[in-house]
Amino acid sequence: MKSWRIVGIVLGVLLASFGSVQVADTATSVGRWMTVTAYCSCTKCCGEHAAGYFASGEKVYWGGVAADWRVLPPGTKVEIQGFIGTFEVEDTGRVIKGPRLDIWMPTHREAKEFGKQRLWVARNAR
Ligand SMILES: [Zn+2]
Numbered sequence: 201m202k203s204w205r206i207v208g209i210v211l212g213v214l215l216a217s218f219g220s221v222q223v224a225d226t227a228t229s230v231g232r233w234m235t236v237t238a239y240c241s242c243t244k245c246c247g248e249h250a251a252g253y254f255a256s257g258e259k260v261y262w263g264g265v266a267a268d269w270r271v272l273p274p275g276t277k278v279e280i281q282g283f284i285g286t287f288e289v290e291d292t293g294r295v296i297k298g299p300r301l302d303i304w305m306p307t308h309r310e311a312k313e314f315g316k317q318r319l320w321v322a323r324n325a326r
Contacts (some may be wrong), residue, residue, distance in 0.1 A: 236280065263287050280320075
């Protein structure tokens with residue numbers, strides 16, 4: 201009897217995770233796998249002219265991301281697998297080409313620890 205309960209729990213978890221995949225791929229949003237990296241406002245990440253502003257002119261903030269503006273134009277709102285909330289395309293960069301996303305983070309250490317990940321990025325189609 202006890203093992204059936206465990207099977208039920210495992211099945212529930214599987215269904216729940218499958219459900220979350222479907223949420224990211226509903227009729228109102230489109231998604232794709234992207235190579236996601238992170239950066240901060242330091243000179244290592246942004247060069248010697250690092251000024252603490254995104255290419256859009258906005259002051260840097262948590263929730264701003266850099267993308268290839270031909271793929272995701274500035275102002276595009278995206279959801280990134282594993283992160284809570286909505287991110288907005290504010291920045292771009294020489295090396296940010298194609299299906300790439302660069303998440304702004306407040307410290308260089310966090311950005312470095314994030315490394316490079318392949319994540320599902322959902323874009324609100326409305
Ligand atoms: Zn940095």
